[in-house]
Amino acid sequence: MSENKKRQDEFSYRYPHKVYGSLPGVHHGKSLGTGDSFAGFSDLFDYPDPRRLDLRASIRSNMATGRDNYLVKRFQQRSPITLWMMADLSRSMSISNVNHEQLAKLTQLVAHSAIGFGDRFGLAGFDSGLRHDVHLMPTRQRSMPMLAADMIREAGPANSAGIDGLIHAAHMVTSRHAIVFLVSDFCCDIDVLDKALIQLSRYTVVPVVWQHDDVNHLPSYAGWTEMCDSETGQRRSLWMRPSIKKRWQQTMDEHFDQLKACFMRHRVRPLFTDGDVTGEQLTNYFLGRN
Amino acid sequence: MTLFGLQWASPLALYLLPLLVLPWFTRTQDKTIVWSKFVPVDPLSNIIGFAFKTLASIVLACLILSLAGPYLPEKKVDRIGEGAEVVVLVDRSRSMDDAFAIKGQLLMASVGKSDSKRRVAKKYLQEFIDKRPDDRFGFVLFSDKALDLLPLTYNKETIRATVDASALGKGLSETNIAKALIKAAEMYQGQTYRGSRIVVLVSDGGQEFTEEAKQKIAELYKQQNLTLYWLYMRSVTGMTLDAKPGDNERWTTTPERKLHTFFKSIGIPYLPFEIGSMKSFSEAIATIDKQQYQTLIVEETLPREDKAKVFLIIAMLAMFLLMLAQMYTAWGVRKAHQ
Known part of the structure; x- marks a missing residue:
């Protein structure tokens, strides 16, 4: 804990595609410039950089063509991407083990790692609509991790029930290359998620599925149980007994199976967590090790 | 409301x-x-x-x-029951503390113990009361004064408690049956006639009445239409109330016989029981029980x-x-x- 205070936890990640951009970064890029991956030869006349002169290639070329040219090596430049954090701030995200504090920690972790890597970090909070108070355009400012975390910590409760803001938030992600962290408990209609994932299909999406404790899904195994929905406040009461518990478990399993199927459809690998997300977990995720 | x-x-x-x-x-x-x-x-x-x-x-x-x-x-309900109105007169004199129906020496007998006449009388009276749910009971204890312990009531609990209490303690010296009989008759005075009226006299001795008392008793008992039972718990073996040939000479003048003669002379239904043993006591009680079953209107107070x-x-x-x-x-x- 004391170590955490001293040094912010972080994770490393790779963007799987080649990035096009003029700015230098760490991810494999498509634009030519200073870099380490070879991208062919060019005439010294066109790219007058004598440091990159390749005499062997020049002689071979001259002998073949009979001309008298000098070739220079060209490289692909490494480029930055943007990490977007799409944070679900709906009411169901503030129950016991899944709460804004945890969300803020994760945001800080992602922002810190992104900016430390030279990438940009953007934040889009949503509930039933877009949360304008929890919103950051992509930035590289060093102070941003703390600010973003505080923004989430200080975010008020959702005005109305639902997660429809997910689609609006997806529209906000306009970067050319981005890894989108979609943090939610995904206790919502799969349709909405489906639409959002279609919208985000250009990007690498990392859904972080925050799993609630069973107690928060169903507070009792037996007897009279009165419940109220965290989102809508809708009241339900049940006489709990083994058969009902079985049905409930079945419904829940079905939902999460559908959720997994939906992710599978969109070629997205979810990260399941029950609260604390550590840098190590995310590193393992990006290494494909979990 | x-x-x-x-x-x-x-x-x-x-x-x-x-x-x-x-x-x-x-x-x-x-x-x-x-x-x-x-x-x-x-x-x-x-x-x-x-x-x-x-x-x-x-x-x-x-x-x-x-x-x-x-x-x-609280409400009062009249219902028709079977039974009678009974006033029990119990002798409270000291002789009632003597043991009942002993064979042999009288002096050896215990005094005031569980086999005393009063205790025995109590036991059988309780039985009698229990047998007759619809009866209305009164209770008079007498020695030289008659104590109307309990006016006529339907309340079984009270009667039982009174009978219980009557067997406690020691007896007094005097006996005044006349007063007790008058008291019993007075208890019926001013009551509406509901059914047969009984006076049960439990005593172990008799008494000679004055003429005045005799007259009053005869008058009252006729007027009130009473039936008299005498449970005579005799202490002297052999003596009967009715004269028999070959009787002891002295017995002809005993107060018991005089009383018996007087009762017979009043002209009311009268039945004496000479009780010499436990068995005869219970038989006497059974006889009264059998004889006195008349339809009577019972007023019941539902609390x-x-x-x-x-x-x-x-x-x-x-x-x-x-x-x-x-x-x-x-x-x-x-x-x-x-």
Whole structure:
């Protein structure tokens, strides 16, 4: 804990595609410039950089063509991407083990790692609509991790029930290359998620599925149980007994199976967590090790 | 105030009745859950929920109603029973403390012990009282004064207690049967005639009456239409009330015989029992019991009856069910949190 205070936890990640951009970064890029991956030869006349002169290639070329040219090596430049954090701030995200504090920690972790890597970090909070108070355009400012975390910590409760803001938030992600962290408990209609994932299909999406404790899904195994929905406040009461518990478990399993199927459809690998997300977990995720 | 055919001691408490709706509005056990779509729809639960709320309402209703103090007021009911009105005269003289029906030496007998005449008389009188549920009893204890311990009453408890009490302690020295007989007759005076009237005299000795007393007794007993039974618990073996040939000379002048002669002379139904043993005592009682079965109108006072208990029992049962449900629920919640 004391170590955490001293040094912010972080994770490393790779963007799987080649990035096009003029700015230098760490991810494999498509634009030519200073870099380490070879991208062919060019005439010294066109790219007058004598440091990159390749005499062997020049002689071979001259002998073949009979001309008298000098070739220079060209490289692909490494480029930055943007990490977007799409944070679900709906009411169901503030129950016991899944709460804004945890969300803020994760945001800080992602922002810190992104900016430390030279990438940009953007934040889009949503509930039933877009949360304008929890919103950051992509930035590289060093102070941003703390600010973003505080923004989430200080975010008020959702005005109305639902997660429809997910689609609006997806529209906000306009970067050319981005890894989108979609943090939610995904206790919502799969349709909405489906639409959002279609919208985000250009990007690498990392859904972080925050799993609630069973107690928060169903507070009792037996007897009279009165419940109220965290989102809508809708009241339900049940006489709990083994058969009902079985049905409930079945419904829940079905939902999460559908959720997994939906992710599978969109070629997205979810990260399941029950609260604390550590840098190590995310590193393992990006290494494909979990 | 009358409601549901009951009287209410403090009807103001009924203003609390709107509290019945409380269980339908309070939701103290609400738990926030993530998504209610996961919760199965179950019609049975709705029925059970409705039942619980109804039960809770019933509990409240019963408690409030019992607070309001429901009762059935005291009332008098005339009913037709079989039996008689009986005044029991018990001799309280010291000789009644002697042991009853002993063979052999009188002096060796215990005094005031469990086999004393009074105790024996008490035992059989209790039996007699128990056998006759519809009778109205009065009780007079006499020595030199007649104590009308109990005016005529239907209350069996009181009679039994009085008879019990009559056997306590030690006797007094004098005997005044005349006064007692007059007292007994006076107890019937001013009462409406309901059925046969009996005076049961329990004594172990007789007495010679003055002319004045004799006259009064004869007059009163005829007037009141009384039947007289004499349970004579004799102490001297061999003596009978009626003269027999070969009797001891001295016996002809004993007060017992004189009294017997007087009783016979009044002209009222009269039956003596000479009791020499436990068995004859019970036979005497049985005889009286058999003879005196006449239809009579019994006035019964039904006491004020508190009905709060009924409501409290209903409330308790309902509460018990709710408690079971609550315990099951608590167990379920605990299990869910494990």
